[in-house]
Amino acid sequence: MVKFQFDPTKCILPYDAKELRPTKCLKCLEVCPGSLLMFRPLKEKDENGAPKFFEIHMLFKAYSKKYCPDCFKCVEICPEQAIKIII
Amino acid sequence: MCKFCRKHAKEHGKWYLNPEGYTEELFYKLNLLDRILGRKPKKVRDAYKSADAAWYPLDISKQLELVDLASKPVLGKLVRMIGNHIAIKSHSGQVVPTEDALKIVDLSHDHAVYPCMCKRLFKGQDEYKCLNFAPITDITRHTPRHWKEKRLSPEEAKAWLQDFSDKGYVHAVFWWCDMPQAICICNCDNKYCYASRPKNWYDITNVYRRAEYVAEVDPDECISCGKCQERCQFGAISYDSNGRAQVDPRICFGCGQCRGVCEQNALKLVDRNTHTIAKKIW
Numbered sequence: 001m002v003k004f005q006f007d008p009t010k011c012i013l014p015y016d017a018k019e020l021r022p023t024k025c026l027k028c029l030e031v032c033p034g035s036l037l038m039f040r041p042l043k044e045k046d047e048n049g050a051p052k053f054f055e056i057h058m059l060f061k062a063y064s065k066k067y068c069p070d071c072f073k074c075v076e077i078c079p080e081q082a083i084k085i086i087i
Numbered sequence: 088m089c090k091f092c093r094k095h096a097k098e099h100g101k102w103y104l105n106p107e108g109y110t111e112e113l114f115y116k117l118n119l120l121d122r123i124l125g126r127k128p129k130k131v132r133d134a135y136k137s138a139d140a141a142w143y144p145l146d147i148s149k150q151l152e153l154v155d156l157a158s159k160p161v162l163g164k165l166v167r168m169i170g171n172h173i174a175i176k177s178h179s180g181q182v183v184p185t186e187d188a189l190k191i192v193d194l195s196h197d198h199a200v201y202p203c204m205c206k207r208l209f210k211g212q213d214e215y216k217c218l219n220f221a222p223i224t225d226i227t228r229h230t231p232r233h234w235k236e237k238r239l240s241p242e243e244a245k246a247w248l249q250d251f252s253d254k255g256y257v258h259a260v261f262w263w264c265d266m267p268q269a270i271c272i273c274n275c276d277n278k279y280c281y282a283s284r285p286k287n288w289y290d291i292t293n294v295y296r297r298a299e300y301v302a303e304v305d306p307d308e309c310i311s312c313g314k315c316q317e318r319c320q321f322g323a324i325s326y327d328s329n330g331r332a333q334v335d336p337r338i339c340f341g342c343g344q345c346r347g348v349c350e351q352n353a354l355k356l357v358d359r360n361t362h363t364i365a366k367k368i369w
Contacts, residue, residue: 039208
């Protein structure tokens with residue numbers, strides 16, 4: 001299984017109220033050839049109940065060995081070095 | 088005939104062509120919001136304004152993580168059984184060819200397009216790909232802070248569907264919580280779709296069912312251009328030793344998008360129920 005580690009202290013994804021989702025920077029999502037990465041809200045919420053911050057998460061972990069091509073594009077593109085992939 | 092059609096189609100042939108599936112009366116009769124929210128709201132719109140439903144599109148990772156359990160050897164079998172059982176009753180979809188998608192536009196009203204949730208979550212982009220109709224659009228109109236939408240006339244909706252068909256996206260009609268209430272037509276790119284991936288990767292089959300059709304090639308007309316193979320999102324088309332295209336009915340979802348690129352009109356859709364191999368594969 002591929003181990004995906006994301007450090008929310010290095011990469012902060014704030015909620016964009018206009019777009020109704022986080023908009024910065026999500027470059028890792030764009031480059032993932034298997035579309036295995038997604039954003040998900042952290043627990044902290046604002047007065048409207050909207051999530052304040054998000055984190056990057058890898059889905060379909062059990063099959064990540066099959067669908068993650070080990071390209072490390074997400075690691076390379078992250079400007080904050082917040083992503084680690086352990087194989 | 089699929090079990091949904093047997094139960095819900097009546098004289099209309101297919102369940103999603105029954106006009107009863109698009110009425111507000113059915114929506115209230117099925118108590119859909121009660122099931123979604125776990126309680127009975129006084130007014131539908133008030134219920135939807137509540138926070139528990141409002142932020143749902145942003146946090147579906149927990150449900151998707153459960154899908155991972157299907158990969159376990161013994162537990163996986165149980166998860167697939169439960170998943171398939173829940174999927175029939177809850178949020179699920181069925182592939183439809185463009186001509187049936189256009190008929191659905193005629194049957195429904197109050198059309199609006201929304202950004203595809205799958206592409207939003209997995210790509211971080213808003214692409215207006217999901218065509219919803221009443222009563223969902225009536226609800227979301229009153230919750231503008233949670234939903235971005237573009238209203239469309241039926242003619243615009245049809246043109247918009249045709250445009251996605253030209254691009255090769257797969258139309259799928261989705262219901263919510265219970266059959267036969269149809270709520271939207273998604274135009275899916277399998278790479279991002281979180282309905283088709285549990286089906287194709289984890290064998291949770293009822294999440295995303297095949298169409299009532301299956302594609303067939305006329306080998307005499309095929310000129311081996313390779314365009315249909317390139318277009319097929321499911322990988323159902325290959326070439327035989329004579330260089331003629333062939334469709335694997337066990338893989339084909341019957342979306343019919345391969346027909347759009349065939350200049351020879353060598354591809355056609357046939358009724359899945361009459362196909363010797365495909366009739367048992369949904």
